[in-house]
Amino acid sequence: MDKAFQPASQNGKTRSTGFGEIEEIEDEVGRQFNRFNNFEVVSSSPSDHHYLIDTQYLCTKLIHMHRFRKMEEECRILEKHIPSSIFVRTYERRIDLMRAAFLGPPGSDYQHCLFFFDICFPVNYPRVPPNIHYLSYGLDWNPNLRPNGRVCLDFAETWYDRLKQFWPGSNKKQKLEFSVLQLLHAIQNLISYRSGPLEKHDPKAFARACEKMTRVLRKPPAGFEYFVAGHFRQRAHPVLLKFKEHDYEDDIMIDLFVRMFTVFQRNGAYCNHHLDFLKSRNRALADGHQY
Numbered sequence: 431m432d433k434a435f436q437p438a439s440q441n442g443k444t445r446s447t448g449f450g451e452i453e454e455i456e457d458e459v460g461r462q463f464n465r466f467n468n469f470e471v472v473s474s475s476p477s478d479h480h481y482l483i484d485t486q487y488l489c490t491k492l493i494h495m496h497r498f499r500k501m502e503e504e505c506r507i508l509e510k511h512i513p514s515s516i517f518v519r520t521y522e523r524r525i526d527l528m529r530a531a532f533l534g535p536p537g538s539d540y541q542h543c544l545f546f547f548d549i550c551f552p553v554n555y556p557r558v559p560p561n562i563h564y565l566s567y568g569l570d571w572n573p574n575l576r577p578n579g580r581v582c583l584d585f586a587e588t589w590y591d592r593l594k595q596f597w598p599g600s601n602k603k604q605k606l607e608f609s610v611l612q613l614l615h616a617i618q619n620l621i622s623y624r625s626g627p628l629e630k631h632d633p634k635a636f637a638r639a640c641e642k643m644t645r646v647l648r649k650p651p652a653g654f655e656y657f658v659a660g661h662f663r664q665r666a667h668p669v670l671l672k673f674k675e676h677d678y679e680d681d682i683m684i685d686l687f688v689r690m691f692t693v694f695q696r697n698g699a700y701c702n703h704h705l706d707f708l709k710s711r712n713r714a715l716a717d718g719h720q721y
Contacts, residue, residue, distance in 0.1 A: 433470070433629070435698055436483075443714065449487065450519030451627065457662055457698070458656075459659045459661060459663070459698060460663075462656035462657075462660070462697060463659065463660025463661070463663075464660070465534075466517065466656060466657045466660070467517075467678060468512045468513075468514060468516065468517050468518065469505075469508050469509045469512045469517075469518050470518075470519055470520075471505060471519075471520050471521070471522060472519055472520075472521055472522070472653065473521070473522050473523060474521060474522075474523055474524075475521040475523060475524040475527050475575075476529065476651065476653045477652060478651060478652045479529060479548050479652075480548040480550075480563040480565075480579065481526075481527055481548055481549075481550035481561065481563065482524075482527070496695055498525050498554050499553060499698050501520070501525045501526075504609060504610045504611075505520060505567035507609055507610070508609050508610060508611055508614075512611065512614070513614075513615075513618075515530075515532060515533040515618070516530060516533075516614050517530065517531040517643055517654075517657065518530045519654075524557075524662070525551075525646075526550055526551045526552075526569050526595055527548070527549070527550055527551075528548075528549040528550075528551070528560075528610075529547070529548055529549070529651060529654070530546070530547045530549060530614060530617070531544055531545070531546050531651075531654055531657065532544070532545040532546075532547070532617065532618055532621055533545075534621070534639070535621060535622040538622075539631060539632055539635040539636045539639050540621075540635070540639045540642075542643065542662075542665040542668060542669050543639050543642050543643060543646075544643075544646055544658065544661060545564075545565075545575075545621050546564075546565040546651050546654070547562055547563065547564055547565065547617060548562075548563045548565065549561070549562055549563075549610075550563075550610065553566060559613070560610070560613065562581045562613075562617070563579045563581070564576070564579045564580070564581050565579070566578070566579055567642060567645040567646060567649075568645070569638065569641065569642055569645070571621075571642075572623050573623070574620040574623050575620060575621070581617070581620065582620055583640070584718065631672075632685065633676070633678075636672065637682075637683070637686055640669070640686055640689075640690055643662060643665075643669070643690070643693070644690070644693050646658055646662075647659075647662055647693055647697060659698065661699055662694065662697055662699070663694075663697060663698050663699045666690075666697070666699035666701055667699070667701075667704075668686060668693070669694070670687065670690060670691060670701060670704040670707070671704070673686075673687045673690075673704075673707055674704075674707050679711070684708070684711060687707060687708070688708070691704060691705075
């Protein structure tokens with residue numbers, strides 16, 4: 431693990447977060463997370479962006495400037511109106527690229543997850559809509575978000591089909607005014623598809639959400655490392671508490687608790703007050719100590 435993401439000293443100051451967790455705050459992760467804005471333009475694009483190597487970017491100056499002016503306008507709209515549950519980074523040196531992070535749907539088994547998307551604006555944007563790639567981490571989430579990163583492209587009469595059909599500049603007579611902000615709202619709706627309400631807790635969905643959290647923590651998208659680390663420090667308490675709330679007894683869920691406890695603790699969250707879940711089941715952590 432990078433030194434920047436080592437857990438804070440156990441002698442450091444602590445505070446309670448909005449999710450009831452005790453969090454270490456005297457370290458770089460906490461400072462950077464608290465400064466992470468919902469929208470920001472940064473200098474360089476990330477090396478792991480799905481559309482980084484895109485020959486379409488090598489376009490004429492005329493098209494380039496036209497797209498630049500349009501993107502400047504879009505950025506002003508985003509900076510003013512972006513929802514608190516969406517975090518976007520755009521890049522000065524690659525105006526055609528964007529990366530967006532979405533919080534999980536509130537009241538669902540996935541509410542503590544993070545969902546990432548890479549977006550590319552083609553040479554002839556805004557006459558055609560942007561390209562979108564979902565960072566799936568190899569998980570099959572729902573019919574709209576596929577493991578290979580495809581976003582809803584196989585479904586007729588979906589929002590993306592309508593977006594392409596009526597995007598300004600198309601040959602259709604009906605013209606609708608779309609913006610990147612509306613695009614982000616549409617992606618958010620895709621994430622919510624079949625997410626399920628909290629009162630209908632699904633152990634399989636919760637286990638899949640935990641798997642996604644561990645994979646994102648293991649390899650956060652470039653440019654969002656501090657955001658990911660800080661986010662899951664805050665969410666460690668409600669995630670681990672869910673194991674107690676549903677009183678899991680089977681070995682699979684108990685092993686999953688141990689895994690999540692270890693991942694969150696390594697990320698710098700204070701989790702020891704959750705060990706009574708193991709103690710009541712006569713289980714041990716990986717180091718062999720009984721609790």
